[in-house]
Amino acid sequence: MTPVLETTGLGVRYGRTWALRDCSLAVPRGRVAALVGPNGAGKTTLMHTAVGLLKPSAGQVTVRGEVAFVAQDKPLYDGFTVAEMLTFGRRMNPRWDEEAARDRLGRLGIPLERRVGRLSGGQQAQVALTLALARRPALLVLDEPLANLDPLARHDVMRAVMAEVAAHELTVLLSSHVVSDLTDTCDWLIVLNGGRAQVSGDIEDLLDGHRVLTGPAGLAEGVAARTRVVAASGSGRQATLLVRDRPVLDPRWSDRRPGLDELVLAYLRSPGSAALPGPARQGVGA
Amino acid sequence: MIEFHLDRGSGVSTYLQLVHQVRHALRLGALRPGDQLPTAREVVESLAINPNTVLKAYRELEREGLVEGRPGQGTFVRRTLGGATLAEHTRLRRGLEQWVRQARGAGLDQDDLNALFTAVTTDLAKEDIA
Numbered sequence: 483m484t485p486v487l488e489t490t491g492l493g494v495r496y497g498r499t500w501a502l503r504d505c506s507l508a509v510p511r512g513r514v515a516a517l518v519g520p521n522g523a524g525k526t527t528l529m530h531t532a533v534g535l536l537k538p539s540a541g542q543v544t545v546r547g548e549v550a551f552v553a554q555d556k557p558l559y560d561g562f563t564v565a566e567m568l569t570f571g572r573r574m575n576p577r578w579d580e581e582a583a584r585d586r587l588g589r590l591g592i593p594l595e596r597r598v599g600r601l602s603g604g605q606q607a608q609v610a611l612t613l614a615l616a617r618r619p620a621l622l623v624l625d626e627p628l629a630n631l632d633p634l635a636r637h638d639v640m641r642a643v644m645a646e647v648a649a650h651e652l653t654v655l656l657s658s659h660v661v662s663d664l665t666d667t668c669d670w671l672i673v674l675n676g677g678r679a680q681v682s683g684d685i686e687d688l689l690d691g692h693r694v695l696t697g698p699a700g701l702a703e704g705v706a707a708r709t710r711v712v713a714a715s716g717s718g719r720q721a722t723l724l725v726r727d728r729p730v731l732d733p734r735w736s737d738r739r740p741g742l743d744e745l746v747l748a749y750l751r752s753p754g755s756a757a758l759p760g761p762a763r764q765g766v767g768a
Numbered sequence: 769m770i771e772f773h774l775d776r777g778s779g780v781s782t783y784l785q786l787v788h789q790v791r792h793a794l795r796l797g798a799l800r801p802g803d804q805l806p807t808a809r810e811v812v813e814s815l816a817i818n819p820n821t822v823l824k825a826y827r828e829l830e831r832e833g834l835v836e837g838r839p840g841q842g843t844f845v846r847r848t849l850g851g852a853t854l855a856e857h858t859r860l861r862r863g864l865e866q867w868v869r870q871a872r873g874a875g876l877d878q879d880d881l882n883a884l885f886t887a888v889t890t891d892l893a894k895e896d897i898a
Contacts, residue, residue, distance in 0.1 A: 514818055637816050644812035648819035666774070666782050666817045 491541030507682040519674035547620025560599030583616040604635025624656040697735035713748035724748040786825035794849040
């Protein structure tokens with residue numbers, strides 16, 4: 483399936499510093515891609531490049547279809563009422579689904595005559611999301627959509643995004659610092675580290691393709707020689723390894739499938755490791 | 769209509785939790801042939817999970833022959849699970865309810881009940897093998 487978002491050898495330079503370097507990845511249609519990485523990894527730079535706010539210094543970025551972006555500091559005017567924000571959006575955008583937007587806000591119980599500055603954080607997030615969705619994008623890019631929201635508002639925002647993905651074949655790229663928010667909602671993972679793409683792939687495939695091994699520290703080196711170790715930790719006699727593939731093991735080792743949080747942490751701790759496919763072309767069910 | 773719920777700390781993958789809940793409802797007669805399962809959109813709107821997870825669960829149930837997807841209409845139950853007929857189910861359930869009331873009357877709490885039930889079923893299963 484043709485990816486909705488694709489970058490090849492993408493690089494972005496601020497002065498003499500590369501914020502993003504040699505970044506090649508692809509997100510297939512209908513996927514919800516999690517973009518994770520430490521501060522300064524290049525997440526916001528990648529998103530700004532995808533939505534056209536930044537020009538690549540090297541390589542290229544392709545988005546197939548309309549793209550809508552919700553920045554981290556929600557792009558709303560506090561003095562505007564919700565209705566005025568809708569009018570503003572309608573005038574700024576040639577493609578605009580006013581009916582769907584009003585319908586969403588009505589179902590959420592957000593009064594159109596209320597000033598944006600007087601809405602709760604969760605309601606502001608919903609208004610920003612509604613304005614982005616009214617543009618009927620093929621790709622929705624959300625920079626930290628859940629930051630500063632309480633757990634109920636986080637759940638509500640993710641419910642809204644998931645419902646849109648189910649109803650229209652929307653592709654989503656969202657960044658977050660909180661991996662637990664991404665479990666169950668995202669099905670594609672992109673890990674950025676130091677401006678480079680470290681991981682890009684289907685989450686189930688990635689979890690199936692890695693194992694967490696626990697066993698005697700004395701045998702760790704032997705295992706490491708036979709398999710690709712992403713990250714190793716240990717205390718005294720026991721070693722824990724997160725490895726790719728499924729090695730045949732001495733029975734003194736126990737192994738299990740990693741959780742998403744373990745996988746992300748293991749890669750972030752080992753910037754030298756990478757799990758990148760060739761040109762990623764697989765879609766849902768492939 | 770079945771309403772799904774999630775146990776995020778269970779370690780069981782989300783799509784399998786959905787599969788298990790449908791099987792469970794079929795065993796208990798809460799879902800019967802012809803009943804419709806919620807649409808992917810309805811499930812994700814209540815649980816905030818990825819729609820592909822719901823579709824994966826439904827594909828698995830379809831593969832097992834328990835449900836069928838009708839294009840443009842939704843996903844429907846094809847057959848029930850479990851050995852007994854609905855009438856037998858109801859009769860056995862009444863008997864069990866009576867037993868639970870007696871056990872409660874004797875001072876057993878929920879954990880005591882579960883432990884006793886598990887112990888008896890396990891013992892009887894062993895007898896059958898022996």
